[in-house]
Amino acid sequence: MNQDMQIHQSFRQRPLMSPGVVHSMQLLSMPYAALIPFLSRMTLENPLLEMESSAEDIPLDLVETEQEGEPLKSGNRGESLPGQESFETEEEILRLELLLSGYPGEIEETALVILGELEPNGYWKGETKELALRLAVPESAAEEALRAVQSLKPAGIGARSLSECLALQIDEQMKDASLLRRLVMEDLPWTAGNHIRQIQKKYGIPAAKAKELVACVRSLNPYPVDLTDRRQGGAYVYPELRVHVKKGEARAELSRRAESLVSVNENYLPEVLEEMLDKEGKEYLRECRTRALELMGSLRLRDRTMEKVLMEIAACQKDFFQYGFSCLKPMTLKQLAERLGLSTSTVCRCVQDKYMETDFGVIALKELFSSQVKAEGAYGSGAAARAAIRSILEQQGEDYSDRQIAELLSQQGIHISRRTVTKYRNAEKLLSRSGRRQHGN
Known part of the structure; x- marks a missing residue:
């Protein structure tokens, strides 16, 4: 009886993660190295899951741990999103926020590409015209996608310059918002140099007001987000795909399979513990089993989708894999998606932050897509x-x-x-x- 109570209590120490967390779409977005800490946490929260030895080739410092009762850190954001505790990096939180915003498919897909191209400080160095050509979408869609990214929190995400970053942080409800925005966009160096007299003269305001504006601009954050954790430290790249040329043919395969990282522990199935658990305990384990099987199914789907995309890339770019970048054919995410009968967003998630081994080194998948x-x-x-x-x-x-x-x-x-x-x-x-x-x- 005492043993029954101990087992029963230990199963209830950690809440299960929400069903949406194991959704294939989210797993597909994660690079291989990011799956390790994510799945490690899942095993802590579900007694039927356990990590496999195939996860041991990832350095331990990539696997975040948590103290009893304390959630994993998710950055220095002031707001909390549904399911935020499930995502290991700031970039994943931004993706979730975007997906919850309900933008049309083409806008959402393009915005996801922009998110993946953000600099570690949250800036975007791209151009909407070039992006539109690369993704085969209207330039207006690329511009709207950029606005969607720039609407995310914290304000300043997706800015293309310091002035734009600061301007995005100026809320319409702020006092003198339009004047502040104009000062930031036109005369930012004056605020840095504390040129009160020039500001007074140009904007026709008293010195006190000019000083107030300068103080307000200086309170804004030039680097509103830190994405250096986007690949769990940034120093590690783990190619999960491999393409080698043999006898003139490009042979493609998954070198790392997500499905092999975890397994379902059969020792904790409800029927095994029939004599030790009460009705509530058995129901809890059934729920754990359902979640575990959902996760395994999502991981298998991730592997199959990645493999499908890789095979098509190898078929389309066989000259590239044999001779290098000089023979790379133009290919967009949309074109590849149409060939495979997948959505562009699915292909985008397969490509973003994923790396492959080739006969001439490790390359990012996104390098294979160009205007x-x-x-x-x-x-x-x-x-x-x-x-x-x-x-x-x-x-x-x-x-x-x-x-x-x-x-x-x-x-x-x-x-x-x-x-x-x-x-x-x-x-x-x-x-x-x-x-x-x-x-x-």
């Missing part, structure tokens, strides 16, 4: 243009300007503007002509 550039009457990928720019600079010296590079590319059948060359060169972290000359000296 199109005009190439000899057909279209090539932006990645191929970037590879060509790198080749020109590495093989032909430092004396070419971006305009001259554009002309050389045109001779190779790749027609892009000087401005696009600059953009791609910066993306490849290659110096400008003046920078190369200075570095050479």
Whole structure:
């Protein structure tokens, strides 16, 4: 009897997580390394789940632990969302907030891509026009998606500049909101330099009001969020996919399966403990079993979906896997989704923060998706243009300007503007002509 009570009480120490937490959509969004702490916590909350030895190849410092009765930390946010305790990173909380907002499919899918591209400080360095080309959506949809991201809390998420970040934090209910926003967007350096007299003169306000505005601007947060935990520390990358070329064929496989991380412990099934549990205890275990089986089903679905996407990528990009980025064909998330009969958001979740092993190193899946550039009457990928720019600079010296590079590319059948060359060169972290000359000296 005493043993019965002890078992009964220990089963009730931790509440079960909500059913939505094990939804396939959320698991699909998580990179392999993020699954470990998530599933580790699930095993703490469900006595029928246990971690398998396949999880041991992830460093222990990636697995968050919690003190008895204390929830895992979820960042320094002031607001709580339904199910927030279930997500291990600030990025997951932002995704949940976005998904709960009820945006139309195309907007939601595009916004999820933007979320995945945020810098660690919450800024977005992209352009809506380029994003629209890459995802094959209208530019208006990309702009609306950015507004959706910028509406998330804390205010300032998705800003493209410091001024925009601060402006997003100015609430309409704040005193002098329109004046503050104008000051931030037009004359931010004046607030940093405490140029009260210039502010007085331009805005026609007394010194006291100018000082009040400056103080208000300085109270805003230039870095409203910390996403450095988005990959559980950022230093670890665990490719869960593998593509190797053998006899001219790209062979694809999952190198790490989510399903292998946990299992259902048969020793705690209600029928096994028939003599030891009362009616309430048996019902609790049945509920635990239902949740455990739901989770296992979701993990299996995650693996199957990832495998399906990977196989199609390998088939579409076999030249890339054999010869490298110069042979990467233009491909958008939407195009791949249509080939597979999946939604774009599903493919987006498969790609975001996922890595694969190839014969020439580990790469992020998102690198395989790029906008199109005009190439000899057909279209090539932006990645191929970037590879060509790198080749020109590495093989032909430092004396070419971006305009001259554009002309050389045109001779190779790749027609892009000087401005696009600059953009791609910066993306490849290659110096400008003046920078190369200075570095050479």
